[in-house]
Amino acid sequence: MSFPYLTWIVFLPLVGAIIIALFSGGREKLIRYLAVLFTSLPLILSLVAFSVFDRSAAATGVMQFQEKISWIPAMNANYHLGVDGLSLPMVVLTAFLGLVVVFISWKEHLRVREYFVWLLLLETSILGVFTSLDLLLFFVFWEVEIIPMYFLISIWGSGRKEYSSIKYVLYTLFGSALMLAGILSLYFTTGTLNMVELAGNGMAIVQSVMPAVAIFFLLLIGFAVKLPVVPFHTWLPDAHTDAPTAGSVMLAGALIKMGGYGIIRVCLGIFPSVARDYAPFLLTLAVISVLYGAAVTLRQTDLKRLIAYSSVSHMGFVLLGIFALNEVSLTGAALQMVSHGLLTGLLFAMAGLTIHNVGERDLRKLGGLARQMPAVAVVFSIAGLGSLGLPTTSGFAAEFITFAGAFSSTLVAGAPVFTILAVIGVVLGAGYILWLIQRVFYGPVKEEYNAVKDADGLEKIYMFALVALIMLVGIYPAILTDIIKLGIAPLAGLLGG
């Protein structure tokens, strides 16, 4: 048997968490170095996996690095891991952000041991979601993720943190409760929990009269809460705003991508015909998410809340790409998830840094900070411009591919109309991003912020690393799209596009 990459990638952070919990003795420095060690190892392993991943045409739709051990014989459930072109980029993204958030948290001094334990547990659970090929295992990881996030927001957050954290938990549990009912229905209509088999056979192996539409929507609601899709989005601004910076980065960067990933993998993969039937309805929701999200973003006065709402709008693009049901648009949606993870991760990191160094988060009181913190101003601007889709950044590549694919989709009636409406969101996006940068960094220099420090050495390292990645994906998107296509192509075949 070959080297079990995925098990190591998924569980190394957990091992780190256990070591930190039991053996670190509460020494802050040691804990930080351990956290770096146990997040950089999965990153290295995931990069190795990325480089040895079989990109040949024969690998289209094939799950690679598979591991399968019988888990619960009575339920026919397996410990089954594997990645394809769709999930591998998400795994690399999560592993990368996992390391970045450790650096972001370098200055955390409150209950340090607990903090890093929860952070590492969070990484394990997200990685588990992206690598599971068994629905029960997938669901277990999906639910486990709730607990670390709950603690991260409640203890190390700010503002109305207890309200936000319980709201986050209840929303997610609501979604996953319905998802559980959906998974159970799926299991008894098809007799298997294996996602590959389910996708391969589609609903052709239906044994009972459970309507596929009902199962589809039970599952979809679970994913839609996470993505989030309007009207299930109200947990997001609260959670993102009140979470600690590292929490926001993980939430926006990796966690909400679980929703988009789930929709593509489960809802589209298993129910292609239902997805086709209901695509116009879901595209409507996508457009509402884009426009409503953008409109609300324009009115925000809190730095983090503004970025949070912009996520709602950007996730609308993902939903648009997904339910345009076209190979190109789906590739764009997957790329948009990675790109948004990098861009919004960076935006939240910069916002957190600004708030930490300045001590002020109200946009009406900030201003002129480009003089006092030039490095942050530049990087923040690059991330912002990427977020509004400037060429040479990943945001441009992702949005362009999404829109181009969605516009030319022949499977869904009226796809061009939905696309054009969604493009308005980009215009609004340019508005709120540029206005945000102007209000924070430009305008008259304020005397009271003269003592504000710029980013220090460590912070610059991860800032520039993120910028480099954003540029890399922007200039040479094929580095990801070549892989994503391998995962999307069989789906597009199922959908008939």
Place this chain on the structure above:
Amino acid sequence: MNLGLFIPELTLAITALAIILFDLFVERKGWLVAVSLIGLIIAAGSLVVTPGSPAQTIFNNMLVVDGFAFFFKLLFLGISALVILASTDYVSKFTNFRGEYYALVILSTLGMMLMAATSELVTIYISLELTSISLYVLAGFLKDSKSTEASLKYLLLGAISSAVLLFGMALVFGSTGQTQLGQIAGSVASLSATGVMANPALVLGIVLLVAGFGFKVAAFPFHMWVPDVYEGAPTPVVAFLSVGSKAAGFALILRVFSTAFGFTDWLSINFGLVFAGLAAIGMFVGNLSALPQTNIKRMLGYSSIAQAGYLMVGLATMGISPPADILGQSGVLFFLAGYALANLGTFTAIIAISNKLDSDFIQDYSGMIKRAPVLTLALSLCLISLIGMPPAAGFMAKFYIFSGAVQNGLLWLVIIAVLNSVVSAYYYLRVVKVMWFGEPASEEKVPSSGALRLALTVSCLGVLLIGIIPGPIMELARAAARMFTF
């Protein structure tokens, strides 16, 4: 008759008497704990030697020794051992009657073991009373006004429910002329008139049986005694009550309804729907009433009503599914095992904390993470298990029991159940929130004895183990439930 099959029960009876005897002569009461545990271990040892397959009957078909009884007996012995370990701190505060306390716990366990093994109406009643009367006394052990009130309430309502149960048995006997469950089944199957309305006496008898058993398992609408008794009775007794008594009640329901009434479709589908309805309402009543509670024991009382609702989803499945399908029965068994560990862990942690605080109010648990980090972590894990979130046992238990319901077309009930889990998350997490995020009232550490820590460790490891590797226990539950398919 092979008396060897009865050795576990005999051991417990002897242990109970030995404890009372020892109590007279021994100065250091710690020995009483040792004697109880040794008795339980010997009983468990002799039980494992006779695992009950193939099934055998003893005492003229009064008792059955089969895989089903084996599963429950093992569960009761484990519960009893954990309760005794968790009681040591609490009981050491008593000046008197320590021997009687342990003896009553053992006697009650004996009653529960008999409940799991009965196959005949009269022995059902006797074993039920043996369990209940011991518990009535235990509930009043503190002798303060609340404890006395709890005991009296429990006694009065319990007596009424026993009467109702007897009446139900009389009606069933009158309709079928049999007291043996197996022969009742034959008699029911040979009834010429089928349909609910055609056999009013039998149906009324079954309804009264449901009421009588429903009281034992604290299911809606027979749950009125729960909050007061949970609040007033000694905490270890509440733990025993919430887990042991409930499991024994479900053992009886499963046995009676699977054996006697499970094979006639017109009957089983109807009682299946009755259970489904009671489950749905019970979950709502338990969870919604638990939301505003400020006393943690009262809150757990309501939570146990809701948990009975989840368990009844399994009973509904059992009624509706064809007799060859054992997902419902085995789901109930598996759920009970997971629930027992999580609830015992919860109460053990509460005993330790309340011993120090002298308070059961949730707000007094504030900042407990700084005063007792291990207890807090353990209590949080057990509460997460009660919510039904992975990686704890509660999740697998719910997954398994709901899977049976979905397979038999009860998706509506499952959706109600999973949404109820979301509601329950709110009040369970409120305790977690107070403990982790609140400011401690003092910096003083909360101590816990070795016995308590042992009980807590066993429960928590069990919760995690069943949550992550549920296979073995699931197989055990399936083997036990297979007894009913013949």
